[in-house]
Amino acid sequence: MEAARYGTARCRRKISETSARPWGSGRQFFPQFAGWTLFRTQAPLLPGIPGSSLTCGTGFSYHPPSLAAGSSSHLRRVTLMSRAMERILFVFPETRYPSGQPPIGLGMLAAVSRQRGRDVRVFDMSFMKDPFREMRRELANYRPDTVGISLMTPQLADASAAASICRDVLPEVLLIAGGPHATVLPEDTLARTGADLVYSGEAEMAWARLLDGEDPSRIPGFSMIRDGKLHRAPGLLLTEDLDTLPLPDRSVFDMEKYFSTWYSMDRVDPDLRGTSVMATRGCPFTCTFCQPTLSEIFGKRMRKRTASSIISELEALVADYSIDAFMFEDSTFIVDAEWVHTVCDGLTGSGLGLRWCCNVRADLLKEDLLDHMVEAGLAKINMGVESASQRVLDDIYDKGITVEGVRRALAMARERGIRVQGYFMLGAPGETREEMEETIRFATREPFDDAVFDITTPFPHTELWERTKHLVREDYTEFDCFQRSVYQLEGFRPSEIERLKKRAFWRFYLHPSRVFRTLRTALGPRNIRRTLIKARRV
Numbered sequence: 258m259e260a261a262r263y264g265t266a267r268c269r270r271k272i273s274e275t276s277a278r279p280w281g282s283g284r285q286f287f288p289q290f291a292g293w294t295l296f297r298t299q300a301p302l303l304p305g306i307p308g309s310s311l312t313c314g315t316g317f318s319y320h321p322p323s324l325a326a327g328s329s330s331h332l333r334r335v336t337l338m339s340r341a342m343e344r345i346l347f348v349f350p351e352t353r354y355p356s357g358q359p360p361i362g363l364g365m366l367a368a369v370s371r372q373r374g375r376d377v378r379v380f381d382m383s384f385m386k387d388p389f390r391e392m393r394r395e396l397a398n399y400r401p402d403t404v405g406i407s408l409m410t411p412q413l414a415d416a417s418a419a420a421s422i423c424r425d426v427l428p429e430v431l432l433i434a435g436g437p438h439a440t441v442l443p444e445d446t447l448a449r450t451g452a453d454l455v456y457s458g459e460a461e462m463a464w465a466r467l468l469d470g471e472d473p474s475r476i477p478g479f480s481m482i483r484d485g486k487l488h489r490a491p492g493l494l495l496t497e498d499l500d501t502l503p504l505p506d507r508s509v510f511d512m513e514k515y516f517s518t519w520y521s522m523d524r525v526d527p528d529l530r531g532t533s534v535m536a537t538r539g540c541p542f543t544c545t546f547c548q549p550t551l552s553e554i555f556g557k558r559m560r561k562r563t564a565s566s567i568i569s570e571l572e573a574l575v576a577d578y579s580i581d582a583f584m585f586e587d588s589t590f591i592v593d594a595e596w597v598h599t600v601c602d603g604l605t606g607s608g609l610g611l612r613w614c615c616n617v618r619a620d621l622l623k624e625d626l627l628d629h630m631v632e633a634g635l636a637k638i639n640m641g642v643e644s645a646s647q648r649v650l651d652d653i654y655d656k657g658i659t660v661e662g663v664r665r666a667l668a669m670a671r672e673r674g675i676r677v678q679g680y681f682m683l684g685a686p687g688e689t690r691e692e693m694e695e696t697i698r699f700a701t702r703e704p705f706d707d708a709v710f711d712i713t714t715p716f717p718h719t720e721l722w723e724r725t726k727h728l729v730r731e732d733y734t735e736f737d738c739f740q741r742s743v744y745q746l747e748g749f750r751p752s753e754i755e756r757l758k759k760r761a762f763w764r765f766y767l768h769p770s771r772v773f774r775t776l777r778t779a780l781g782p783r784n785i786r787r788t789l790i791k792a793r794r795v
Contacts, residue, residue: 545653
């Protein structure tokens with residue numbers, strides 16, 4: 258019932274286009290769609306511009322309000338901040354595809370808050386059957402004075418619905434939004450969620466200053482509405498020494514549920530009990546599907562924790578949760594080989610005996626580095642390949658790797674018994690059907706143990722978005738790199754790309770070299786739940 262009243266990503270009806278008008282670029286045009294369940298909120302949950310409307314399945318037209326709506330109550334809440342922020346509820350909206358990885362960023366903010374004597378809870382929608390009903394109950398019982406909502410672009414609809422419930426249950430609550438979508442589109446986030454404040458970037462330092470009573474208009478990264486206009490404090494706050502940050506407070510999550518759905522290493526051993534650890538921040542590479550968005554959050558220069566800090570976190574995880582495996586969740590773990598050697602020395606010397614995996618780039622893998630990583634417990638690597646077409650890698654993705662380099666890196670890993678998972682993308686603007694087929698053949702024939710096939714998705718403010726936004730539906734709630742194509746490509750219907758992606762998955766896992774192991778692993782008694790979760794992505 259609550260979902261029907263407020264709307265959620267999983268209760269929407271399938272959208273069907275009702276306008277034949279060509280897609281416009283940027284925010285200049287927005288065609289009408291039918292088939293939506295209307296959200297009960299004062300914030301615009303559907304994309305649009307002032308004065309535009311969306312025709313919804315209920316038969317009503319939806320008119321997005323301006324940013325100035327509700328600005329007087331917003332200013333009152335921000336003005337009273339110094340007397341609030343004692344009881345904080347962080348909200349992690351539902352994700353369509355749970356990964357078994359808890360939202361470490363909220364764990365960090367919970368730790369910062371508790372260091373300053375605040376009472377903190379995290380409302381994690383990841384495993385809830387009726388999250389909005391549960392959220393209403395949590396708000397009524399806990400009665401926080403501050404709610405912080407973290408959101409990525411695919412979580413936008415649920416984040417907006419959650420914000421509406423907050424306003425309904427606790428009209429005077431201080432509402433703050435952050436996360437990747439808020440970082441690159443603060444004005445859009447303010448309008449859709451009705452938040453009092455939106456934060457862009459790495460949050461720990463700014464959050465600490467806010468809790469200490471500083472005016473948010475003076476803290477770099479905070480955006481708010483003043484006099485009907487967007488005000489954003491310029492700059493980017495980065496923690497130079499990552500060792501000074503507290504360890505994530507994982508007690509705010511139901512970790513047992515995350516352990517039961519953690520599949521990062523299930524093909525290594527389904528009995529492994531693990532979680533994710535972040536060792537670095539920042540990325541120096543220029544891949545068009547990530548940058549510059551990633552740099553707007555963490556900066557381009559890579560910052561690294563010391564080996565002793567990482568080992569301390571792992572020791573705590575072993576003591577508190579009895580883990581025997583983990584994943585370095587960093588975008589690329591092996592950028593600084595000397596530092597990786599130091600971390601490997603620390604892992605070996607710790608005596609923890611943990612098995613682990615990490616994300617790598619093919620051009621950075623070296624034999625001596627791999628040998629040391631294996632000695633320290635490395636069991637699997639995740640390799641971003643993206644395409645088997647060198648033209649696509651160079652001209653569309655600016656990946657900076659070669660197909661032959663991928664083959665060499667794959668051979669090095671397999672010679673050492675390391676499991677390899679490849680990441681591939683299909684359906685980029687300008688990519689031909691033959692290039693997509695070439696990628697599927699490459700993934701299937703090369704000795705990858707696992708493969709993830711994504712549909713190329715231009716998330717807001719990435720270079721890929723800037724180049725191709727005239728081809729993109731600006732309906733952010735439909736951005737889903739696993740199952741939906743948001744491009745209007747010449748010669749391709751979105752459904753063709755979606756079918757091609759599904760075919761790639763089945764061709765890979767039903768290949769004679771993999772089918773027996775696929776069935777044995779997928780249907781093993783400890784892996785049924787993980788298999789069902791992964792199946793949602795197909």
